[in-house]
Every structure is written in structure tokens, then in C-alpha cells.
Amino acid sequence: MSAAGRLLFFLVGLAITSAAVGRATAQDSAPAAVPAPVSTTGERIYQSARSKILQIRTVLAASGRQTTLGSAFLVDDAGTAITNYHVVSQYVLEPSLYRLQYLTASGGQGELRLLAFDLANDLAVVRVDQPQAAYFSFDRRKLEDLTKGEQLYAMGNPLDIGFAIVEGTYNGLVERSYTPRIHFSGALNPGMSGGPAVSAGGDVIGINVATRLGGQLVSFLVPARYAIALLDNAARQEPPSPTALRAEVGRQIAARQAALYATLAANGFQAAAFGPYVAPESKADWFTCWGQTNAEQVPKPRATVETTNCTSETELFVANDLSVGRLAIVHSYVRSLDLNPFQFATFLEQQNQLPWFTSWREKYFTPQRCDQDFTIAATPDKGPPVDAVWCARAYKDFDDLYDVAVMSVTEDRGSEALISRFGLQAVTFENAVALTKQFFEALQWQK
Amino acid sequence: MAEVIWVELLSRHGPVSARFRCTGPEIRIGRSYHNDVVIDDAAVAPEHLRITRAADGAIVAEALDAQSFALAGERRDRSLIDGDSVLRIGHTLVRVRDADYPVPAEAPARRPTSWVAVSALIVAALAINGMMLWLDETTEPKATRYIGSIAELAAAALAWAALWAVFSRIFSGQARFSRNLTIGVSGILAYSLYRMLTSGLAFSLSSQAVANYAFGGIWLLLAIVCFLHLHGISPTRPLLKAAILGGLAAGVIGLQLANAFDLANPARQQPIYARTLLPPAFRLARVKSEDGFFAEINSLKAKLDSDRVAAASAP
Numbered sequence: 001m002s003a004a005g006r007l008l009f010f011l012v013g014l015a016i017t018s019a020a021v022g023r024a025t026a027q028d029s030a031p032a033a034v035p036a037p038v039s040t041t042g043e044r045i046y047q048s049a050r051s052k053i054l055q056i057r058t059v060l061a062a063s064g065r066q067t068t069l070g071s072a073f074l075v076d077d078a079g080t081a082i083t084n085y086h087v088v089s090q091y092v093l094e095p096s097l098y099r100l101q102y103l104t105a106s107g108g109q110g111e112l113r114l115l116a117f118d119l120a121n122d123l124a125v126v127r128v129d130q131p132q133a134a135y136f137s138f139d140r141r142k143l144e145d146l147t148k149g150e151q152l153y154a155m156g157n158p159l160d161i162g163f164a165i166v167e168g169t170y171n172g173l174v175e176r177s178y179t180p181r182i183h184f185s186g187a188l189n190p191g192m193s194g195g196p197a198v199s200a201g202g203d204v205i206g207i208n209v210a211t212r213l214g215g216q217l218v219s220f221l222v223p224a225r226y227a228i229a230l231l232d233n234a235a236r237q238e239p240p241s242p243t244a245l246r247a248e249v250g251r252q253i254a255a256r257q258a259a260l261y262a263t264l265a266a267n268g269f270q271a272a273a274f275g276p277y278v279a280p281e282s283k284a285d286w287f288t289c290w291g292q293t294n295a296e297q298v299p300k301p302r303a304t305v306e307t308t309n310c311t312s313e314t315e316l317f318v319a320n321d322l323s324v325g326r327l328a329i330v331h332s333y334v335r336s337l338d339l340n341p342f343q344f345a346t347f348l349e350q351q352n353q354l355p356w357f358t359s360w361r362e363k364y365f366t367p368q369r370c371d372q373d374f375t376i377a378a379t380p381d382k383g384p385p386v387d388a389v390w391c392a393r394a395y396k397d398f399d400d401l402y403d404v405a406v407m408s409v410t411e412d413r414g415s416e417a418l419i420s421r422f423g424l425q426a427v428t429f430e431n432a433v434a435l436t437k438q439f440f441e442a443l444q445w446q447k
Numbered sequence: 448m449a450e451v452i453w454v455e456l457l458s459r460h461g462p463v464s465a466r467f468r469c470t471g472p473e474i475r476i477g478r479s480y481h482n483d484v485v486i487d488d489a490a491v492a493p494e495h496l497r498i499t500r501a502a503d504g505a506i507v508a509e510a511l512d513a514q515s516f517a518l519a520g521e522r523r524d525r526s527l528i529d530g531d532s533v534l535r536i537g538h539t540l541v542r543v544r545d546a547d548y549p550v551p552a553e554a555p556a557r558r559p560t561s562w563v564a565v566s567a568l569i570v571a572a573l574a575i576n577g578m579m580l581w582l583d584e585t586t587e588p589k590a591t592r593y594i595g596s597i598a599e600l601a602a603a604a605l606a607w608a609a610l611w612a613v614f615s616r617i618f619s620g621q622a623r624f625s626r627n628l629t630i631g632v633s634g635i636l637a638y639s640l641y642r643m644l645t646s647g648l649a650f651s652l653s654s655q656a657v658a659n660y661a662f663g664g665i666w667l668l669l670a671i672v673c674f675l676h677l678h679g680i681s682p683t684r685p686l687l688k689a690a691i692l693g694g695l696a697a698g699v700i701g702l703q704l705a706n707a708f709d710l711a712n713p714a715r716q717q718p719i720y721a722r723t724l725l726p727p728a729f730r731l732a733r734v735k736s737e738d739g740f741f742a743e744i745n746s747l748k749a750k751l752d753s754d755r756v757a758a759a760s761a762p
Contacts, residue, residue, distance in 0.1 A: 302587070303585070341726035344726070346583045347585040349723065350585065368717070368719070374734060396755055
């Protein structure tokens with residue numbers, strides 16, 4: 001069903017975790033690993049940056065063995081550095097199991113302290129255990145004052161094979177992304193997460209964050225202004241104690257999701273026609289919709305299914321095994337060609353699956369609870385009666401956040417129907433109910 | 448002692464395995480061929496037991512030489528016995544009855560199973576299952592699908608009936624295949640109708656309760672079918688059999704319910720809702736108002752929050 005599967009649009013964070021080590025080694029031994037020629041600007045930038053970039057290691061507190069690798073860069077003489085939240089997420093969620101360490105290009109190493117993190121923008125502020133002489137500065141005036149095609153230089157320690165600099169191109173902000181991201185056409189590799197991407201003048205423009213699997217050199221940077229804001233925040237407040245980190249994660253998810261759902265509501269819905277039915281689709285530009293039909297199937301299907309699958313580019317990394325924040329709206333218009341009403345009902349049964357985001361993991365979620373009813377939208381003469389299923393599960397660790405999956409099957413005629421589904425991740429109960437209301441009221445028919 | 452005396456050798460479960468008609472003042476029982484009743488049991492002495500009559504006509508059992516016999520669990524070497532006493536010598540059970548032993552009046556003869564009725568049941572079960580297959584047909588109909596399903600169903604019914612016929616042959620001496628087949632096919636027919644009825648009701652009445660708990664009836668139905676089979680093997684103690692089967696069914700239903708309500712059960716991670724759909728004309732339930740629907744949804748919040756609290760306090 002998923003159109004995403006066809007294009008392999010997968011974002012991957014650029015931290016190396018134990019799961020990725022095998023892949024890293026495989027690439028390591030590939031014979032075609034010829035280094036790209038580095039321009040003289042690159043040479044100059046790397047020379048000046050060499051002592052300002054760090055490798056960040058998350059290690060097991062008990063054995064000291066590394067579990068995640070990423071990069072970071074120094075931003076003041078007190079040893080403050082910026083990295084990605086996803087590089088330190090294991091420590092944030094389980095501070096008693098993990099410790100943070102750093103390694104410099106010259107071989108120095110030591111312990112790291114976490115000062116602040118910004119889940120929504122995938123950033124974290126850490127501090128090394130000794131003062132540093134060299135560090136990057138942000139030129140606040142020049143930030144994002146760039147034109148497409150300008151050269152950028154990303155640094156970090158790719159695949160744990162040594163610090164490196166990668167030349168690439170600035171390509172503006174990513175379209176249809178809820179979270180602002182710079183589109184960087186350059187080869188970011190696992191391990192470079194949290195490293196800086198600087199302009200030819202040496203100013204930090206963004207922070208390496210992700211690359212798209214299945215694409216070529218399509219990589220992403222967090223705009224530097226979010227790092228500046230987080231640094232300002234960190235300077236103003238006490239670093240959170242390890243025991244308060246998880247609650248802070250919950251608070252930040254809730255805040256980010258509240259903003260997301262407010263934006264969704266503010267954008268509103270538009271009506272899309274499906275045969276005799278009218279169903280809502282979000283007007284927000286961070287939804288990507290794909291169409292699909294079964295008409296080409298062999299043998300020829302006895303009922304046609306035309307599906308519109310809209311998913312949002314709003315995923316939020318929380319942990320290696322937990323991403324939240326995706327939304328989906330899926331409508332399938334089903335019409336019988338030569339099935340009798342019983343057979344058509346069975347055909348609908350085969351289609352009436354709830355939207356499915358992630359595997360339903362016990363670690364993070366309570367069991368699902370569902371309500372199923374034969375109901376109708378507020379204006380009976382406008383909307384068809386539907387078989388509605390409304391399922392929700394609560395996040396075990398984060399209060400007042402739920403995943404909600406909803407499905408409705410119209411029941412007004414024996415030979416055609418509209419199956420509408422929508423899924424909301426990490427939503428408050430009130431928002432979920434309000435959106436369900438809005439959704440059902442927009443489900444109408446043209447009799 | 449001119450009267451006829453019958454010496455019966457019993458199998459361990461009660462039925463008589465051999466019966467000897469004896470006359471004469473004294474009956475000898477043992478392994479050697481001098482005896483009136485010869486027993487092939489290595490644990491029995493060549494001359495083991497002697498049956499005589501006392502002066503008043505009562506039957507007396509007497510162990511020969513240094514032998515003994517067991518009567519009601521007690522070792523004896525001589526005892527008065529009657530037609531209901533069962534003696535054990537070696538591993539063999541022996542009962543002695545004289546010609547006056549009263550037998551009960553004849554039971555009504557079982558009517559032979561009508562093959563017409565069995566055939567009608569089989570045709571009905573196959574027809575219903577064939578119809579359900581046809582109503583569920585969403586691709587090009589293929590004869591192999593119908594023939595295959597019907598063959599599977601027929602094979603299952605035959606295997607089930609054969610299994611019970613074997614039990615019946617072992618425990619009652621008669622296979623009664625046709626009777627067991629009738630019960631099995633009736634069970635399948637009842638199961639098919641029950642499934643149609645419950646899924647239809649769940650849809651018609653828009654009832655989650657019917658959809659979620661219909662499985663209980665299937666276990667009860669299985670218990671009833673097993674009871675009928677057991678009753679056919681031996682009609683004794685119907686209440687005990689019913690109680691045991693009912694208890695087993697209740698136990699399985701209880702276990703399944705406990706699993707369904709167990710929050711730690713990984714299967715609970717899946718959403719539970721009724722998937723069955725029928726043509727809209729079959730929906731008898733009144734359309735629930737929007738307010739009613741949202742009231743139901745809102746009531747889930749308290750449940751989810753208490754699940755969360757329960758999960759937090761779980762080890």
C-alpha cells in the first residue's frame with residue numbers, strides 16, 4: 001500500500017550505532033574508496049577546523065564499550081560543543097546505562113556533560129571536561145544568507161575511519177518539510193552526525209543531521225540559527241539532572257506536537273471527490289500524497305480500488321527504536337465491477353485495515369483500545385452512515401500523548417464504498433477527538 | 448450339584464471376555480488342562496481355585512494348596528461368594544453366577560442410523576460451506592477452491608468420526624461409525640450456522656460484545672459434540688460426563704478471556720475490532736448519533752490512562 005516503499009524515501013540519522021557497524025565495515029573494505037579531490041578552500045578550512053571538531057561516543061557505563069558514534073564542534077572557550085540529539089539520545093533516555101565521551105582529532109579524549117537538547121530540531125549542547133583554545137563562531141548576520149549553488153564544507157568522522165571534510169553544495173531549505181532543514185548536496189555518512197557544515201568563509205551554516213537512502217548525495221543540515229537559540233537557552237538555565245532527562249523528552253515531544261497539531265488545524269482541510277463521496281485532505285504543504293489503483297492487476301480485479309495515500313514529512317526522532325510525529329490520511333474508493341453485495345462486503349473486509357505506522361511495540365505503548373460503532377456525521381442528510389473504528393494507545397513514558405488510528409467504511413450502497421483512514425502519532429486526546437470530529441464532518445456524499 | 452454354573456472371566460474394564468458353562472459338584476479353575484476352566488495366565492497356579500456349593504446352596508470359592516485369591520481387595524483362601532463377587536487370581540478376574548442369577552429386562556433396541564438422514568446432514572453441511580465460500584468469493588471463481596475446501600471438510604469429518612469409532616470399539620465393543628459420523632457432521636453444521644449467525648448478528652446489531660465473545664459458544668458446541676460421542680460409547684453417568692466436559696469448556700473459555708484481558712499479552716498490542724462486513728441492508732442497528740459515538744471515544748481516555756498507570760507499576 002505504501003507509496004513510500006516505491007521511492008525508498010528513507011531518512012537516516014547519521015550516528016553510527018552498533019546495528020550500523022557491519023555496514024560501515026563493508027564500505028570500509030570496498031575497493032572503490034577513492035577520495036574526492038579537495039579544493040584549496042577545503043584544505044584551508046580543514047586546517048583551521050581540525051582542532052575544533054570532536055568525535056562523540058556513547059559508551060556503556062558498565063563496560064566502557066562504545067554503542068553510538070557521532071561528531072560535534074566546539075563553540076566557545078569553555079569547551080561547549082554542539083551535536084545532534086540523536087547522537088546522545090541513548091544517554092538522554094537511559095542515563096544510568098550510558099556515558100558520553102569525546103575524542104579530538106589530535107587524539108585527546110575525556111568525559112562529556114550534557115547541557116541541553118532540542119528534540120524538535122535534533123540538536124544537543126554538550127561540554128568537554130577542559131577549556132579549549134580553538135572554536136567555531138557563528139556569524140549571525142550571514143546565517144542562511146546564501147544562494148543555491150554556494151559551496152559548503154561538512155566535517156565529521158564518517159564511519160569511524162578518521163576526521164574528514166566533504167565538499168558539497170547549498171541547495172536552500174527542503175520543501176514540504178515541517179522541520180526546517182537545509183538541503184545539502186554532499187556525501188554525509190554515518191558518524192558525521194552533529195558535525196558542522198561551514199561556508200567558504202568558515203562560518204557555521206548548519207549541522208549535519210541526515211541523508212536520504214536511495215538518493216545520491218541528498219543530505220540534510222539543521223540550520224545554525226537553531227543551534228544559536230539552543231546555546232542561548234543552555235546559557236540561561238541549569239543543565240537538567242540525569243533523572244529529569246526523560247521527563248524533559250516528554251515535555252519537548254508534547255510541545256513540538258502541540259505546535260504541529262495547531263499548524264495542522266490552522267491549515268485546514270480541503271474536500272477531495274471520490275466517486276459519489278467527498279472526503280477531507282489536509283491543506284498543509286508538508287503532506288505528500290500518492291495515488292494507487294488496482295486496475296492493472298492480472299487477473300482483472302472484480303472490484304476497483306483507487307487509493308490516495310497522504311503522509312506527512314513530520315517525523316521526529318526520539319530513540320533508535322522510536323520515531324513519532326507522522327500523520328497519515330488515506331482514502332480508498334472501492335467500486336464493484338461484478339461482485340454481488342455479499343462478495344463486495346467481503347472485498348471491503350480485505351481492505352479495511354487500520355493505518356499502520358510502526359510495529360506496535362510493548363516497550364513504549366500500552367495495549368490498544370478501540371471503539372467501533374455504526375454512526376453518522378453530524379448532518380445525516382449530507383453524510384453517509386459509516387462503520388467507524390477508533391483505536392488509541394497511550395505512550396507509557398509520556399503523559400497525555402497517544403497514537404490514534406481511525407477508519408471508517410461508508411455503508412449506504414451495496415456496490416461502492418469509501419474507506420477512509422487517518423493516523424495521528426503522539427497527539428493529545430483532546431486534539432485527537434477534535435480532529436476526528438473535523439474529519440467525520442467533512443465526510444460527505446453526493447446522493 | 449446338577450445345576451448349571453457359569454464361570455465368567457472379566458476384562459479389566461468390566462465386560463466379560465470368556466464364559467464357561469459348567470456342571471458337576473465341583474468346578475476347578477487353573478492353568479493346567481485338568482481343570483474345568485483353563486486360564487492362560489502365568490500368575491495363576493496349575494490348580495488354583497475350586498468352586499463348590501455349601502449345604503444351603505450358597506457358592507463357596509476355595510483356594511487349592513497354598514494358593515489364595517483376592518476378594519474386594521482382601522487376600523482369602525476360602526469365602527462365600529455371590530453372582531456379583533469378582534475374585535482375582537493371578538492377573539485374572541473371575542465371576543461365578545448360577546442359572547438363577549436375575550438379569551434386567553431387555554433395553555429397547557437402538558434404531559440403526561438412517562443413512563438417508565446422515566447423507567442429508569452431509570449435503571446440508573457441504574451446501575452451507577459451499578455457499579459461504581461463494582459469498583466470500585472476490586476473485587475469479589475456481590472449481591478447485593470449492594472442491595478443495597469441500598474435500599478438506601469431508602476428510603476432517605471422516606477422520607473425526609473414525610477417531611470416535613475407534614474409541615467406541617475399544618471401550619464398548621461397537622464402532623458405531625454411522626452414529627459418530629452423524630454427530631460429527633451435525634457438529635460441523637451447527638458450527639457453520641453458529642458462525643454465520645454470530646458474525647451476522649455482530650454486524651446487524653453493531654455489537655462488539657457478540658463479535659468479541661462469540662468464541663465461547665464454539666467451545667460449548669465442541670463440549671456438546673464430545674458429550675454426544677461419549678454418551679454413545681456408554682450411556683452411564685451422563686451428569687458426570689456433562690460436568691467434566693462443561694468444566695473443560697469453561698476452563699478454556701476462562702483462559703481465553705484471561706488472555707484477552709491480560710495487558711501484558713503481546714497479542715493485545717494489535718487493535719481488536721470486528722472486521723466482518725455485510726451488505727448495508729443487513730444493518731439493523733440504529734445509527735448511533737455523533738454525540739454517542741464521541742462519548743464512547745472519550746470514555747477510552749480513562750481506560751488508556753489507567754493502562755498507563757498499570758504499565759508504570761508493572762515490574
